[in-house]
Amino acid sequence: MEQPVIIVENLVKKINDRFILNNISFNVERREIFGYLGPNGAGKTTTLRIILGLMRPTSGKALVLEGNLSKDINLRRKVGVILENDGLYNKLTAYENLDFYSRIYGVSNSSERDRRIKKLLDLVGLYDEKDKKVGYYSRGMRRRLAIARALIHDPEIVFMDEPTSGLDPEAKIIVRNLIFQLARERDVTIFLISHDLDEVERLCSRVAILVGGRIVALDTIRRLMHSLERRSIEITFKNMQDAMEVAKYLDNMGILYNLRGNSIRIFYQDSNISRVLKPLVMMGLKIIDIKGNVESLYDVYLKIVRGG
Amino acid sequence: MVNISLISTLVKKEFIEVIRDKSLGASLFSILLFMGIFLFTTRERPSYLMNTFIPYISLIIGLIVGFSLSNSIVREKREGVIETILCSPMKLKELWLGKTLSISIMSAVIAVLSTCIILMLNNYEPDLTMIFYILFTVPFFILACIGLLSLIYFYLGMRQIQIANYILFISIFLILFTILKINITTEITWRTINIITSFSVTTFIITFYIIDYADIEKIILTLE
Numbered sequence A: 001m002e003q004p005v006i007i008v009e010n011l012v013k014k015i016n017d018r019f020i021l022n023n024i025s026f027n028v029e030r031r032e033i034f035g036y037l038g039p040n041g042a043g044k045t046t047t048l049r050i051i052l053g054l055m056r057p058t059s060g061k062a063l064v065l066e067g068n069l070s071k072d073i074n075l076r077r078k079v080g081v082i083l084e085n086d087g088l089y090n091k092l093t094a095y096e097n098l099d100f101y102s103r104i105y106g107v108s109n110s111s112e113r114d115r116r117i118k119k120l121l122d123l124v125g126l127y128d129e130k131d132k133k134v135g136y137y138s139r140g141m142r143r144r145l146a147i148a149r150a151l152i153h154d155p156e157i158v159f160m161d162e163p164t165s166g167l168d169p170e171a172k173i174i175v176r177n178l179i180f181q182l183a184r185e186r187d188v189t190i191f192l193i194s195h196d197l198d199e200v201e202r203l204c205s206r207v208a209i210l211v212g213g214r215i216v217a218l219d220t221i222r223r224l225m226h227s228l229e230r231r232s233i234e235i236t237f238k239n240m241q242d243a244m245e246v247a248k249y250l251d252n253m254g255i256l257y258n259l260r261g262n263s264i265r266i267f268y269q270d271s272n273i274s275r276v277l278k279p280l281v282m283m284g285l286k287i288i289d290i291k292g293n294v295e296s297l298y299d300v301y302l303k304i305v306r307g308g
Numbered sequence B: 001m002v003n004i005s006l007i008s009t010l011v012k013k014e015f016i017e018v019i020r021d022k023s024l025g026a027s028l029f030s031i032l033l034f035m036g037i038f039l040f041t042t043r044e045r046p047s048y049l050m051n052t053f054i055p056y057i058s059l060i061i062g063l064i065v066g067f068s069l070s071n072s073i074v075r076e077k078r079e080g081v082i083e084t085i086l087c088s089p090m091k092l093k094e095l096w097l098g099k100t101l102s103i104s105i106m107s108a109v110i111a112v113l114s115t116c117i118i119l120m121l122n123n124y125e126p127d128l129t130m131i132f133y134i135l136f137t138v139p140f141f142i143l144a145c146i147g148l149l150s151l152i153y154f155y156l157g158m159r160q161i162q163i164a165n166y167i168l169f170i171s172i173f174l175i176l177f178t179i180l181k182i183n184i185t186t187e188i189t190w191r192t193i194n195i196i197t198s199f200s201v202t203t204f205i206i207t208f209y210i211i212d213y214a215d216i217e218k219i220i221l222t223l224e
């Protein structure tokens, strides 16, 4: 079996006697889209910086393709990065930025460079703006260009620190599809730090959840979802009074719910759903929609992060 | 040890950026102003005074330009560009060398050109030592200073850089002021050329090797 592409082992990072990272271990296999989640300040960016060789671990190790990015210059050609900052030069145009990066990543053939730059600009929807200075770009346009920049040298592994932050919904979909295609069709491995749980749920096979410098969950999304003991259904009523009446009823029954406008989300344990539903139907309320099993990664995440 | 094609790519990019930058225009303007004042105040001075001032003037013009151009390092550090570059195959040493070379070349060209203009406007005919000094010693001195300044800028935090800037600026002007005040009539001789040039070359070489021991973590974390 092939060695994991990213190996992180017992990583500890102390700054001023404070543990920023506390014994972090995980592996990422080739072609995997690995989600790295956690609240602000949990240590996600710090982990990434250590993997990239920008910071030294206090102890433990982080290997990429069995090498160390801080020492092995040639290894860096196989890796693309989108950090929290876009890493773009404001006084250069989008085209010039990509040209510069493709040169320093060693794409030496000029027609090949031109082809790749134009293809990527087209892919992220910036082709028409390619001769505009990046300083005049909007935040979302910069982010898109940063994505193109990270892919310019056809990397085997791409590290992304919140790649879709600041993107409009349409651009988010474009980027998501791009990430998905990279992994599926080009065998690229992706390490994805993101706060967008919807995105992570759609893209990632496995995730790690980091809280306060410790990994508190590391598993496939499916298994994490399964570990949630509770289920929920969401019922939408024709009018709000009905929903409020149901809320009163649930209060009396001691059942957890979440009221939002004229729809109500009811949490139930195991198989007692009929106990809840039957009276609702008998009450003769006008139900216009019922959605079952509406758990998402969001629920898993909140449970894990809050539960500690 | 260093990849020449990477460095030349970087230098070219720096040139493009500087040409497009309005702050270069501003610093050129301040030099013109400076030269104007200098020419005005020295119009009727005898030539031995030219001998005294030219060496300093060319250095100071070069340093002021270099100083304002080096600000791009601080800016790129703050914007996180340097962090991204350090993930690429470009080593810190190459980044430093590319920055230092591009800034030094531009500053030296401006310094030498404006010195020539001052000389011409004063109908001053430089001797061989003076020509050698302007074309050779001045650029090397600028290179050494910019190399050191870039290293400092990579390392210091933002607030420390501000303090360092003040100290540098004040000391440059104090030196200039002292020279103007006490009129040290040291003419350029082969001995002074030797001293300044070898001092510059040594400083540059030391900086070149020191950068190998630089701590990248310091560079990306010194943002406050």
Ligand SMILES: Nc1ncnc2c1ncn2[C@@H]1O[C@H](COP(=O)(O)OP(=O)(O)OP(=O)(O)O)[C@@H](O)[C@H]1O
Pocket: A015, A020, A038, A039, A040, A041, A042, A043, A044, A045, A046, A047, B221
């Ligand atoms: N140079 C530093 N000195 C002291 N503490 C630091 C330093 N850099 C990071 N930290 C601390 O390390 C912790 C983790 O920071 P990190 O940037 O890795 O978080 P993150 O998970 O990426 O958060 P976010 O979601 O906001 O990006 C934070 O509590 C931060 O205050």
Ligand SMILES: [Mg+2]
Pocket: A044, A045, A046, A084, A161
């Ligand atoms: Mg972060």
